[in-house]
Amino acid sequence: MTDDILTMVIATHNTGKLAEIRNLLKDYPVYLKSLLDFGPIPPVEEDGATFDDNAYKKAAFTARVLGVPALADDSGLVVEALGGEPGIHSARYGGDGLTDIERYTLLLRNMKGQKNRKAAFCCVISIAVPTGPALTYEARCEGRIAESASGENGFGYDPVFFYPPANQTFAEMSISEKSLVSHRGKALKEMQKEFDNVIRWIRQQMPVQEKFKCEGAISC
Ligand code: IMP
Numbered sequence: 001m002t003d004d005i006l007t008m009v010i011a012t013h014n015t016g017k018l019a020e021i022r023n024l025l026k027d028y029p030v031y032l033k034s035l036l037d038f039g040p041i042p043p044v045e046e047d048g049a050t051f052d053d054n055a056y057k058k059a060a061f062t063a064r065v066l067g068v069p070a071l072a073d074d075s076g077l078v079v080e081a082l083g084g085e086p087g088i089h090s091a092r093y094g095g096d097g098l099t100d101i102e103r104y105t106l107l108l109r110n111m112k113g114q115k116n117r118k119a120a121f122c123c124v125i126s127i128a129v130p131t132g133p134a135l136t137y138e139a140r141c142e143g144r145i146a147e148s149a150s151g152e153n154g155f156g157y158d159p160v161f162f163y164p165p166a167n168q169t170f171a172e173m174s175i176s177e178k179s180l181v182s183h184r185g186k187a188l189k190e191m192q193k194e195f196d197n198v199i200r201w202i203r204q205q206m207p208v209q210e211k212f213k214c215e216g217a218i219s220c
C-alpha cells in the first residue's frame with residue numbers, strides 16, 4: 001500500500017452492500033476495508049431520531065474507534081398511511097427475532113383495506129473522519145405497498161415494494177435493475193459523482209502523521 005492510497009472502512013458486515021459500494025468506487029484511489037477486516041468492535045446503538053442521525057452515528061463511531069475514515073448507510077421503508085412507519089425501525093419492525101417474511105407479512109396486515117398505499121425507501125450515507133466531521137448523501141425511491149408479496153430476489157421488504165415505472169416489485173427485478181433506481185443505488189451514485197472531492201476533503205481532515213527517521217546505532 002503506498003502513501004497515496006487512502007484507506008476507508010465501510011461500516012458494515014453485509015457482504016451485499018459491500019460488493020455494491022466496492023463496485024461503484026473501483027476506479028478511485030481508495031483502499032476499501034470492511035468491519036470484517038477488523039476484530040470485534042462494540043455495536044453502535046441505532047437510537048437516532050432520523051436515518052441521518054443513525055448513519056452519522058455508525059460512521060463517526062467506526063471512524064473514531066478504528067482511526068480511519070468510515071462510510072456507513074442507514075435505510076428503511078417509509079409508509080405514508082402508517083405515519084412514516086416502519087421508517088428508522090424497519091430492521092426491527094414487529095420486534096427482534098422476526099424473519100423478513102414475518103416483517104413484511106405484518107406490514108401487509110397493517111395495510112389491509114388501506115387505499116393510500118404510497119411508500120418510499122430512504123437511504124442516507126454518511127462519511128466521517130475520526131475527529132467527527134462528516135459528509136452526507138441521501139436519496140429516496142417512491143413506490144407503493146403491494147396487496148400481496150411477489151418475487152424472490154433482494155431482501156427485506158422487496159417482495160411488497162411495488163415500483164410503478166417497472167410495473168414490478170423490487171423482488172421481481174434483478175439486482176442491477178434495482179440498483180439503477182433504488183434509494184441506496186441513487187445515494188451511492190451521488191457520492192460516486194463527486195468522489196474525487198470526497199477524497200480531497202478526507203485528506204484535509206485527517207491529521208498529518210509525523211514520521212521520524214531512525215539512524216545510527218539507536219534501535220527503534
Ligand atoms: P439498515 O440500513 O441495514 O439498518 O437496514 C434497515 C432495514 O430496512 C433493512 O433491514 C430492511 O428491512 C429495510 N431495507 C433497507 N433497504 C432495503 C431494500 O433495498 N430492500 C428491502 N428492504 C430494505
